[in-house]
Amino acid sequence: MTTTTTTTPNAVLRVAPATPAEAAAHFRASLVFHADVSDVAAALAADADPGFVVLDSRSTESWDQGHIPGSIHLPTALIPEQAEQLLDRSVPVVTYCWGPGCNGATRAALALAELGYQVKEMLGGFEYWAREGFEYETWQGRERREADPLTAPRAGADDCGC
Secondary structure, X not given: OOOOOOOOOOOOOOXXXXXXXXXXXXXXXXXXXXXXXXXXXXXXXXXXXXXXXXXXXXXXXXXXXXXXXXXEEOOHXXXXXXXXXXXXXXXXXXXXXXXXXXXXXXXXXXXXXXXXOOEEEEEOHHHHHHHOOOOEEEOOEEEOOOOOOOOOOOOOOOOOOO
């Protein structure tokens, strides 16, 4: 006697994965819109012009608590009236806000794109900038936290191997 069991796929496979071609197109498109903290930090640390500017879209109080050195401060609400005075349309802009739980950088990127700027969003925001141990500026001067071993490469490693 044979028993036939109907199984329901688990939650991961309930919706089948995309074809490899669809997946490649999706992930390629994602990289068009996003940059990660480590890549932004490496580009800014290199001796050459990184080819982009970094824009902090948070409030002045947040900016004062800490921001990426050399970044431009332009809160999202002020982008329509001030972007033209602060940014060059020929230079791509990388936006950031607090962190992955905040969509402020996404809203800033949208506002800039609607004004004709090339733009990417920095995944992880200021939270991961600080957690990965990169230097930042506050109203009191420059600071750096010890890197969180769960978010940053081990000490002495050049990158995370991604």
